Amino acid sequence: MDKDALRKEWKRRLSSLSEEKRNEWLHQMYDKLFSHEYWTSSQIIGVTVSIGNEIDTRPIIEQAWKEGKVVAIPKCNPINKSLSFYQFNDDDQLESHYFGLKEPNPDLCEKIHVSDMDLLLVPGLVFDHSGYRVGHGGGYYDRFLSKENDLLTAALCFEMQLVENLPHERHDIPVGVIITSDKWIESRKKSENNRFQ
Ligand SMILES: Nc1nc2c(c(=O)[nH]1)N(C=O)[C@@H](CNc1ccc(C(=O)N[C@@H](CCC(=O)O)C(=O)O)cc1)CN2
C-alpha cells in the first residue's frame, strides 16, 4: 500500500473503533506516557490539539498543566509547510482558521523556541517498529524534525496503528519512542521494552 492508501485505510479503521475500547486503551497509554522518563524528565512539551478520531491529547495537556509543565502547541504555516510552537495555557487562546485544526492565536500566546522544547509528541495514523510514521500528509513534522536532531520525540498510538514495516523516503524521520496501550517501543534502538506493563 502506498502512503495515501495507508492514510485512507487507517482513517477508516480508527473511525470504526468502539468508544469503550478507545477509552480503555487511551487510559492505558496515558499511564505509560506519564511514567516514561521522556515525560518525567521534560518540562516543556510539544503536543497537538487533537481533533476527530486522533488520539485525544486533552488529558495529556491537562496532566502537563497539573504537573507544572509548559505545553507548546503547533501553528502551521501552509505557505512553507513549517510549524511554529506557542505556549498554551487557556482555551481562549485557540482559534480555528486552517483545515479545522485548533491552533494558537499568535497574538495571545508566547512563542516557544524549539531549542527550549524537551519533548515533542508527534501525531500519526500508522507507525512501524522502527518509528517511521504516516501522518496526514502535510510533511509538517518531517520538515520540522529534519532541523531538530536533539529533540526527544514520542508518539502515542493504538496497537492497531502499528505495522511491521512502512514505506519510507529519505526525508522521513522516525520517532524515538512509540507508546501503545500495551507497551512502549524504543524505536530508535529497535528494541522492545515492556517495563511498564
Ligand atoms: N491535531 C493535529 N494538529 C496538527 C497536525 C495533526 O496531525 N493533528 N499536524 C500534523 O502534521 C499538523 C497539520 N497537518 C496537516 C496535514 C495535512 C494538511 C493538508 O492535507 N492540507 C491540504 C489541504 C489544506 C486545505 O484544504 O486548506 C494541503 O495542504 O493540500 C493540513 C494540515 C500540525 N497540527
Ligand SMILES: Nc1ncnc2c1ncn2[C@@H]1O[C@H](COP(=O)(O)OP(=O)(O)OP(=O)(O)O)[C@@H](O)[C@H]1O
Ligand atoms: N524535509 C522535507 N523537505 C521537503 N519536503 C518534505 C520534507 N518532509 C516531507 N516533505 C514532503 O511533504 C509531503 C508529505 O510528506 P509525508 O507524506 O511524509 O507526510 P506525513 O509525514 O504523512 O505528514 P505530517 O508530517 O504532516 O504528519 C511529501 O510530498 C514530501 O515529499
